[in-house]
Amino acid sequence: MLGRRQRDRRRCGQGLLRRVLGWTYQGDEAGRGGYAIGEVDGAAAGGIGPQQEEGAPSAWTVYFASDDADATAAAVTGHGGAIHLPPGDVGPRGRMFIGADPTGAAFGVWQAGTMIGAGAVNRPGGLTWEDLRSPDPDTARAFYTAVFGFRTEALADAGPDYTTYALANEELPLGGMGGMMGAEGQPAHWLVYFGVVDVTATIAAAEAGGGSVLVKEVETPYGRMAGLADPDGAPFWVIQTDGHGQPDRSG
Template sequence: MTVHSEQWPAGTPNWVDLSVDDLPAAKAFYTELFGWEYLSGGEEAGGYLLASLGGKAVAGLGPKQGPGMPTVWTTYLASDNADTTAKEVAAAGGQLIAPPFDVMDSGRMAVVADSVGAAFGIWQAGTHIGAERVNEHGSLCWNELHTRDYAAARSFYSDVFGFSYQDINEEGFIYSTFKRPGDGVEVGGVHHDTDIPDGAPNYWLAWLASDNVDATAAKARELGSTLLVPVMDSPFGRMTIVQGPQGEVFGVIATPQTRAQ
């Protein structure tokens, strides 16, 4: 059991959420796929839902807040001060998409883009720390940036979050894990992804754990998903990449046996 109850250290991917056109359909999909249950934040939360497993929050689902918004899973990085981090994003060549604002007493957040155009969220915990259950079936276990602009991206996150990197390079595969400052724990990755189509943005990919990747992939297809990457073995475990029924993309990977938080 991997339950987290304290504020996540700055720089840690600490939350993911999904904005969709059809919220009831998304709820049904992820309930069938991972067994998620939901708690509503009420009218003042704009229909936003906290998805949970065993009573512990794992992700958020909500309706799109405006026309033309993409259907994507957004990765949030923890911050001790969202306003300061937002200023550092701008100073490092990023952009503010939604400047810092309070989310009731849950926390303070911003949505930004890094210097190579990949969008992500900043989350400063209040009563809501972010993910309370991780590294278990149906919960978040890894987040990675896919970018054509590998060196520039790594420089940006070093400047803003103080990340250092551990290279994991093989023939035709350029990748590094990033380590948060303070304790040096590896908490995410950066992939030099040369397969991103021309004109498509760089992006953050969220990975959800599965105790049986083959069964989860089969269930996802049964529920109307497409496998963008077929189920396969990788150095990090058996995995696949799924495009959900409303177009959102996420990874599914074998539940890690051990993973630092």
Template sequence: MVEQSVPWPTGTPNWVDLAADDTGAAAEFYTGLFGWDCEFQSERDYWICKLNGSDVGGIGHKQPGTEHLPSRWTTYLATDHLDQTLQAVTAHDGTQLMEPREIEFHGRMAIAADPTGAVFGLWQAADHIGTERTTDPGTLVWSEALSEDYETARQFYISVFGYRAEEIGGFETQYAALYAADKPVAGTGRLHPDFPAGTPPHWLPYFAADSTDRTIDQVTRTGGKLLGEPLDTDFGRLAVLADPEGARFAVIQLG
């Protein structure tokens, strides 16, 4: 288990939440899947999901300006200066989808898209640094931006967040690990050919799992889908899945 008590370095995925049409059904699905305890906050119309008392993610309705988009998981990237980061997003051909929003005492957030159309969030922490646990089953362990235009996406994220990108070979598609504070924190790559035709650019979050195969079985039994065959990698056995509303996520059984 890794615990975090201070704000994450700029560019690090520090929160993840689901934008869904039926938030109650989504909370029930992921509670059953990952063992989360999802608490509904009526004043925000938002579910905070916890694991053993620590915040690991959220579930809410689609943000203004993104209602037309399919249900999706949004990866939030840490920033110390939200407004400056949004200026960099638009300066490098990205799009601001939602005006900055103050979440009282917790921090400031915004939603944006890279030049390929992959949607991501920005979080400037105040009292709430974001996710606190990063290796236990049911927690976010990785996130990556996927599109057909790998070079454009790679250069965008380097320019906006100051990442160092390290190309990783041995895959069927181009891929790079993105480093912040000398640690690999996220990735960007070309959409895998096994993905269904028409898969749009997106950020794909990975959650740790006790067993990838058991998780696949549970997802398919409870209304979700397996997207492509599971893969055995140097990091562990992984699978890309969709929940009952079609939101994509991955699980990995860490080696």
């Protein structure tokens, strides 16, 4: 599951994601409190909704799945985390809460009802990777391992304090956890990566749609990528992908 909270100009964010990721939007926003679900080829890719706190910056929220949101919320506080929005039902679609790890990085938890979560994953237009950036990655890793049962593994090519994380019973990783990058003084945060067919074309589309380039296009051992921001300033990354290399967890 992936959610995006922004100021009242959320149509700007929707338009940019339509332009750069090919998202379409289905359903009645009014019936979801102004929350729109973006889709790729008919599968949910993420959501865009209004800010829940006035003055908060626009940002993406990574949601982790849980069979029992209330029990997971208790585990979050039991292992030194915090609850920003307590567990609550989202109609028949599911139950969710917003929390933060002990280093301050915010995340969501989703207990599926009629909506499982993101179905467009590991393909162009969909979520392909999540990165935690923390000033204390060891503390953060211990927290996520204890609360969600993740298995971590060092990835030396990405730096001495970087590890991937995966479900305990799966070999392929979901994302990574490491130290801070970018401007000094940033708080701990999660970054999201979307798959695209052509990074160069995606950058051009983002700039034409009012977005900005935070990190120029770069070749890495994991693919060509770039850091972008939408018109409201919410950062995200894009990585060139053919949609292979990860299992389908959408169902």
